[in-house]
Amino acid sequence: MIEIKKKKMLFSRNREVIFLLLFFFSFTFYGQNSTFWKKSDTLNKKRRNAVIISESILGLGTLVALDQLWYADFPRSGFHFINDNNEWKQLDKVGHMMTSYYIGRAGMEVLHWSGVKKKDQLIYGATLGFTFLTAIEVLDGFSKRWGASFGDILANAGGTGLLVGQELIWKEQRITMKYSFHQTEFSQRRPNVLGKNFIEQSLKDYNGQTYWLSANIWSFNKNSNFPKWLNIAFGYGADGMLYGTESVTNLISQDPFRQYYLSLDLDLTKINTKSKFLKSVFSVINFIKIPAPTLEIDSKGRFKFHYLYF
Template sequence: MRKFCVKVLFLILYGCSGGVHAQSSNTITDTINTNRLKKLIIGESLIYGVTIAGLSSAWYSEKADGFRFFNDNNEWFQLDKFGHFYTNYHLCRANTQAFRWAGLSQEKASLWAGVSGLAFMTTIELLDGTQPEYGFSWGDMTANILGPSLFVGQQYLWHETRIQPKWSFHPTKLARLNPQLLGKDASQQWVKDYNGQTYWFSANLAKFIQLHPKFPKWLNVAVGYGIDNMINADAEKSKQNGYVPYRQYYLALDLDLSHIKTRSKVLNTLLFVLDQIKIPAPTLEYNPKQGFIFHPIYF
């Protein structure tokens, strides 16, 4: 959870800069601006150094006692792994725009964005491995790699983004049952309460198959995954408290905001950031407890 908060912070930071520096086309050749590239490397190196130093002081202050591994793959029905996947994908997506601003081609920019972002997150995972209360998680590390890989792979395969991971959240009543773990108020619950989070894969059908010319190119179809009734990270502990956790699967329509172009850098930045959030829409849900459920609006 703590690492997820750090990633969200970086996601917001790079998301804003990425939107401002967004390029209008996916060029396949480099037109490197040496001055911009130097500024970018220096700036990101400073952010990296200051952040790691701050984390070491605030969260890794305990004396290291060797290196340990921690298997948390069974926690939260793996929804936290989707969180790692999602945040690292969008860190790569946003940082790609910064490298595009420096003149790299779309493919090279995405590759370097993925490598630099993964280097930062790997440092955090390694630091976790030195702490007795954390430990190095192979599950987290795998998700950290797969997220950027999806973005980079699409740029090299299709020279565009066709599938975008997205996120949505709605508050739940479960948080008050374990506020320490799920959040004491709204400012914490949107990050901590996994019961209210849904992770989506939003696909632009028009980019995959030949559709009618009038079919809206901004219309996506999204599949989602969520969980419910988990007041503890471990399903068995939740059951001991009288709550039987279950998985949720969703199908809904979505928007591809990258098709909206404006002359305003502020508006472009806002659209760039919002394109990582699943819009509220009519949604079909399936879960093993209630079967199929139709939601007129789900977020």
């Protein structure tokens, strides 16, 4: 019994790992589906049913696990909202947006593999990220320690909107969301909040996270000779944060500021290779922004050039 309680507490302290695993699952599934599995030209009911059952089991199982292994450790309450829109320079919201985008993209792709018509792919597949993440907001809403966040729900909707909007306008994803991370000194000063190791820090230390909109240049002019794999990327980050907000009750002083980036990037899925293995790998890791020369300007008006920015 003691061992079970220890495992439960260990799990509860690392709820973010669930999101990371789900995040990587969607990429892996999407990458393998795009390269190794032959897509059906017509509706394949067996595939469609397998997708529906698999997604239902995964989604409901994850929600039940969260409820029992995370929320059960904290007091329950009546459903309520909180306003956390001013925290962490909104980087947590951008993270919600990106997760919603990619889970929805994976959901849309597996329905495409099943031969489901495009309209239903967008209705039932592309909205998967918004549905799942908003269900987690409901669980937050019944927790006394947290609460549902309007900002998180709007961010979830933003990620789905980016996905669906491009499919409606261009019938493809010309602009994708990407992520990069580098370790910072701030996690050493508040390791319990910002992470004790690289994995935790990549999830919790917003100072080292950068989120990107990476646009494929060739896709906007397909008659050109421009390299199909070259992108231009616009990034957003922040630095100097030890706490989510600036408050007189903070025990350590901080000087947070926003950062904006302009850089080059690669669309790995457009690199020409005959290797199915490499195509799969490229599809899986394409959410990572490739290190490249980068121009930075921050909210204090300072410019900086990085020869290689991670």
